[in-house]
Amino acid sequence: MTIPGVADESSGSPMLSAARQVAPIVMGYLPVGAAYGVLAQQAGLSLLNTVLMSVLVYAGSAQLIAVGMFAAGLNPASIVATTFVVNLRHLLMSASLAPNLRSWNKCELALFAYEVTDESFAVHSMRFARGDLNKTICFGINALAQLSWILASFVGFFAGASIPSVEPLGIDYALPAMFIALLVMQMKNGLHVLVAGFSGLLAILLNKAGADQWSVILATIIGATFGAGVESWTRKQSL
């Protein structure tokens, strides 16, 4: 199945294609990464630790939450526990990417897993769905995305509160808009639309109920179960 406009993005040289596909991620990462750098500096982290967290942990929302907890002087064990809960959603993302990567060896998989973020997951699941499994593009997208994240944290640390506000340019909408495009491209049939609506509303309810750190993972598990349940039910009906 070829989708016009999407197929174009994978033509040409692999690195060029990776650069094109990573552009929206970078646009979203630059302001968020810089915000992380500013907050890390204000929380009293050294430059080395600020950049190391972007190199070693590489998880946007968890890093922002962690520097807030460092600033509040909370104990390291609770920072680590919170990071675990906040990032547990990546378990589901990795699991859903796995069936596409049967031809990869364990080292490649372990390296690829290191850079599974919300954004890279979204881009790769769209690429895999259209059959684009090019390894150079996969690793190119991941490397460029993380590089932009690391650079942004570095700049944020130095610029501190003096970096200009990104709000007048609407750059803070880059990631939500990217999720809109990626979500639409996941809509293969009516049941996908139903699952998306169901999970999204459930996530809002869970947020409102105070389960904000668990909301994404719970809404995903219940939403996917709902979709699989409806699918097997309709199959039985049509037999």
Place this chain on the structure above:
Amino acid sequence: MDQKTVFVTIVAMLAVTYIPRMVPLVVLASRTLPGPVVRWLSYVPAAVLSSMLFPALLLRDGSLDVSFDNYFLWAAVPAFILAWRTRSFFGTVALGMALVAAGRWFIG
């Protein structure tokens, strides 16, 4: 907190972040999964993306906001339509950002 403690915390954060990212890929990629599991996993992308997106569009400071000045919500409507019609990733991001910026400039 001294920088050494911060560093040790970061290493522990690395472990609890990397292990859930790595285990499913390394363990599941080489196996043939039963049909129901594959079907279940096929709904994960739609479910996880919307569980992150909906709260970003509809919640402000933890409460539901469907007021006119919630630009994140209203910019999403044309962005959804454009994404659906054109399948353009970049176009959707550009339109969304432009609408949010325009709202802030012209309406405030």
